[in-house]
Amino acid sequence: MKDGFDKSIGLRLQHAARLQRALAARRLQELGLFPGQETVLKLLFDTDGRTMSELAGALRVRPPTASKTVGRLAAQGLLVRKASDADARLVRVHLTDEGRSRAGAIDEIWDSLEDTMTGGIDGKDRKRLRKLLRRIEKNLSAKLGAEDPDLDEQADEVEEPA
Numbered sequence: 041m042k043d044g045f046d047k048s049i050g051l052r053l054q055h056a057a058r059l060q061r062a063l064a065a066r067r068l069q070e071l072g073l074f075p076g077q078e079t080v081l082k083l084l085f086d087t088d089g090r091t092m093s094e095l096a097g098a099l100r101v102r103p104p105t106a107s108k109t110v111g112r113l114a115a116q117g118l119l120v121r122k123a124s125d126a127d128a129r130l131v132r133v134h135l136t137d138e139g140r141s142r143a144g145a146i147d148e149i150w151d152s153l154e155d156t157m158t159g160g161i162d163g164k165d166r167k168r169l170r171k172l173l174r175r176i177e178k179n180l181s182a183k184l185g186a187e188d189p190d191l192d193e194q195a196d197e198v199e200e201p202a
Contacts, residue, residue: 053176061075067152072142073142076099078143080095080106081142081146084133084134084143085140089132089133091133118138119133119134119136120133120136
């Protein structure tokens with residue numbers, strides 16, 4: 041290995057992601073949520089009444105995984121499933137008032153996590169870091185054969201070193 045395992049980018053990313061997820065879990069627990077559940081609430085906050093397949097696609101998970109998360113959130117009274125008015129075979133997921141309230145509180149948690157993660161990093165370096173991470177995502181997606189068109193456009197914005 042070029043710089044040794046302990047200096048590898050992969051290890052640094054893995055460790056940073058693990059720490060971020062642990063801190064996020066701690067903060068989300070204050071809202072009675074587990075990591076991953078906040079994303080469902082935010083997606084519905086932005087576009088309420090999504091179908092299960094729309095949610096699964098937006099979450100980039102298989103429908104059974106999305107269904108389990110929706111079921112857990114419904115059991116907490118944060119959302120409800122309703123048959124579509126246009127097509128009774130389709131089930132749409134809607135936030136309850138309590139779900140909407142918690143979804144609104146998630147932004148504060150995300151902002152706080154972002155500030156913690158990027159403390160001491162100026163705006164220019166934050167922007168560069170976001171672009172570099174998108175490039176890494178694109179490279180890894182391409183190797184998996186699952187290229188994301190959004191990543192293609194964003195990764196092309198990364199400035200090459202002089």
